[in-house]
Amino acid sequence: MRYFRDVGALARKDLLLELRARDTLPAMVLFVAAVFVVFHFALPESPSRLETVGLLWVAILFTALLGLGRAFVPEREQRTLDGLVLAPCDRSAIWLAKSLATFAFLAAAEVVALPLYAIFFHRVGGATIAAVVLADIGICAVGTFLGAMAVATRARDLLLPLLFLPLAIPIVVGAVGASVVDSPGRYLGFLALYDALFAVVCWASFEYVVAE
Amino acid sequence: MSAPAATIGAVGRTSRIPLPALAATSLVLVTTAIVFVFFVAPTDANQGFSQRIFYFHVSIAITAYACFAGAAWQAFRLLWKRDPLADLKSYVCVHQGVIFGTLVLITGSIWAKISWGRWWLWSSDQLVLFLVLFLFYCAYFMLRFSLDPGPQRANLSAVYALFGVVLIPVSFAAIRLAKDIIHPVVFTLHGPNFGGWILVTYCISQVAMLVLAYTLYRVELAGKQLDGRIRELREVLA
Amino acid sequence: MLVARRLGKRFGEKRVLRGIDLDLATGGFLVVTGPNGSGKTTLLRICAGLAQPTEGTIERAVSRGAIGYLGHEPLVYRELTALENLELYGRLYRIAERRERIGMLLERFGLWEVRHERVASYSRGMTQRLALCRVLLHDPELLVLDEPYNALDEAGAELLDAQLAELRGERTFLLATHEPARLAPFASGRLALAA
Numbered sequence: 304m305r306y307f308r309d310v311g312a313l314a315r316k317d318l319l320l321e322l323r324a325r326d327t328l329p330a331m332v333l334f335v336a337a338v339f340v341v342f343h344f345a346l347p348e349s350p351s352r353l354e355t356v357g358l359l360w361v362a363i364l365f366t367a368l369l370g371l372g373r374a375f376v377p378e379r380e381q382r383t384l385d386g387l388v389l390a391p392c393d394r395s396a397i398w399l400a401k402s403l404a405t406f407a408f409l410a411a412a413e414v415v416a417l418p419l420y421a422i423f424f425h426r427v428g429g430a431t432i433a434a435v436v437l438a439d440i441g442i443c444a445v446g447t448f449l450g451a452m453a454v455a456t457r458a459r460d461l462l463l464p465l466l467f468l469p470l471a472i473p474i475v476v477g478a479v480g481a482s483v484v485d486s487p488g489r490y491l492g493f494l495a496l497y498d499a500l501f502a503v504v505c506w507a508s509f510e511y512v513v514a515e
Numbered sequence: 516m517s518a519p520a521a522t523i524g525a526v527g528r529t530s531r532i533p534l535p536a537l538a539a540t541s542l543v544l545v546t547t548a549i550v551f552v553f554f555v556a557p558t559d560a561n562q563g564f565s566q567r568i569f570y571f572h573v574s575i576a577i578t579a580y581a582c583f584a585g586a587a588w589q590a591f592r593l594l595w596k597r598d599p600l601a602d603l604k605s606y607v608c609v610h611q612g613v614i615f616g617t618l619v620l621i622t623g624s625i626w627a628k629i630s631w632g633r634w635w636l637w638s639s640d641q642l643v644l645f646l647v648l649f650l651f652y653c654a655y656f657m658l659r660f661s662l663d664p665g666p667q668r669a670n671l672s673a674v675y676a677l678f679g680v681v682l683i684p685v686s687f688a689a690i691r692l693a694k695d696i697i698h699p700v701v702f703t704l705h706g707p708n709f710g711g712w713i714l715v716t717y718c719i720s721q722v723a724m725l726v727l728a729y730t731l732y733r734v735e736l737a738g739k740q741l742d743g744r745i746r747e748l749r750e751v752l753a
Numbered sequence: 754m755l756v757a758r759r760l761g762k763r764f765g766e767k768r769v770l771r772g773i774d775l776d777l778a779t780g781g782f783l784v785v786t787g788p789n790g791s792g793k794t795t796l797l798r799i800c801a802g803l804a805q806p807t808e809g810t811i812e813r814a815v816s817r818g819a820i821g822y823l824g825h826e827p828l829v830y831r832e833l834t835a836l837e838n839l840e841l842y843g844r845l846y847r848i849a850e851r852r853e854r855i856g857m858l859l860e861r862f863g864l865w866e867v868r869h870e871r872v873a874s875y876s877r878g879m880t881q882r883l884a885l886c887r888v889l890l891h892d893p894e895l896l897v898l899d900e901p902y903n904a905l906d907e908a909g910a911e912l913l914d915a916q917l918a919e920l921r922g923e924r925t926f927l928l929a930t931h932e933p934a935r936l937a938p939f940a941s942g943r944l945a946l947a948a
Binding site: 313 | 758804817826829830833837847
């Protein structure tokens with residue numbers, strides 16, 4: 304389908320840009336490692352599983368924010384968003400492609416972060432991995448959308464965390480719950496519901512974010 | 516080029532109810548509500564006098580939800596029907612919602628202090644939800660003030676207001692789910708058992724709050740429209 | 754092809770355009786002139802569909818995919834090569850025989866040799882020539898060009914002259930410029946904006 308070919312072309316562009324610039328992904332990996340070290344000094348001796356899981360998700364959230372803040376930088380600085388908006392493709396393809404690319408970067412950072420977490424703190428179970436995948440989808444879908452909004456304003460980098468964090472609270476609840484509770488099904492289901500609901504809202508309304 | 520309006524009441528043209536009558540009605544209703552809450556409703560056996568604040572707390576909360584829903588409706592009308600007035604209406608609704616939301620937090624906090632000796636209760640779903648919404652809609656204002664007036668600001672505000680209305684049930688579900696992770700604390704906000712004068716008092720205070728909100732909404736809307744007209748006139752003269 | 758009535762655009766308190774009427778017939782060549790700050794760029798952005806007017810109406814007889822817009826920014830990604838940039842736009846505009854067309858345009862504007870180098874390494878004139886390739890890539894029916902000669906060197910300007918001469922009459926043009934004399938042989942109409 305043409306729509307997915309457009310998404311593919313745009314996502315390819317985003318991945319290429321990051322490969323050339325090589326700044327966002329290394330920063331995210333370094334950031335999450337540094338945050339873990341800070342956790343060690345901020346937490347009591349031998350913290351419980353619940354405490355460290357909570358902080359794992361805080362770390363993931365802020366690492367994601369780091370990456371999301373950079374997502375639309377090329378479009379903003381070089382005004383290339385105009386070029387994409389003029390194209391006859393559905394504007395939501397821009398959002399979807401950017402989300403997919405950001406998801407790839409976030410997942411790449413987590414490939415390093417999760418083993419690090421397991422080494423520093425506690426073992427990571429299958430439910431946590433599932434939660435990571437589902438939470439990432441929600442974070443990237445909503446975060447990319449809000450990133451496009453923030454980029455259009457004067458406040459830019461200041462605004463993205465303010466817009467994003469209230470919407471990220473349900474993700475944190477679902478993710479922490481799935482990581483900690485014995486039967487994570489309910490929380491994973493909630494995460495999936497969040498993803499589906501907000502993905503639809505983002506997909507339907509991105510048109511209004513980029514076009515006047 | 517539309518002619519400037521002569522009176523504040525006429526500027527709105529958003530509804531047939533004249534503003535002075537509306538203001539008088541809300542004054543009467545709010546006074547009645549206060550009388551009923553403090554003198555007519557029976558004293559609660561467990562919580563005593565402090566429980567009375569609950570009538571306002573709940574009715575203000577429902578009113579805040581109504582404001583946010585109204586904002587989302589106007590946002591939808593802006594994006595769908597391209598109604599130019601809808602942006603202003605949506606903004607005013609959010610503004611009223613935040614005002615009433617702040618009152619929810621304040622009344623809830625007072626109630627918690629009087630009843631349980633603490634200024635904040637994480638175990639109260641309603642309070643936590645309103646805290647999240649408060650953060651969300653404060654960011655709405657930051658977003659709006661970070662943009663120049665124009666179609667883009669209207670569009671982004673509208674989209675954000677729609678996100679808000681989706682967030683309300685999702686957040687509520689999340690907060691309920693969170694209870695199972697964190698051990699629930701004993702303190703909770705309990706509603707009174709409805710019946711008789713309690714129900715009557717609640718209904719009066721609910722209607723009073725809704726009418727008050729609508730009055731404030733009309734006043735602010737009219738004021739903003741007047742500002743717009745004055746700006747237009749200044750430009751014509753310039 | 755393009756009809757605008759009483760077009761106005763306001764940014765916050767600042768009124769940039771007021772009461773503009775515009776009639777551009779198919780095959781026409783309209784030149785927009787005016788001092789800096791008179792709203793040429795804003796007008797062209799509205800005509801290209803990038804901005805909405807705050808007053809007045811505008812009607813376009815072409816779909817979005819048939820419009821080519823050249824603004825003050827070249828709208829190309831600096832970290833990508835010329836080829837990658839045009840490949841992206843080629844895919845988004847669903848161009849048939851993409852490779853051939855890209856090659857033809859790069860060659861015509863003298864960028865074939867540097868097609869595998871990042872745009873960041875180009876000179877300003879080369880970047881502008883690449884921007885022209887981007888605009889012409891999908892063979893648009895309506896070309897909206899905002900001061901295209903600005904960033905071009907002499908060789909590039911001659912290439913643009915040749916291109917305009919070739920397409921004059923077959924495509925519709927809306928140009929903003931500081932040098933109306935250069936476009937005098939092409940122009941079918943003039944619109945002067947006041948500050």
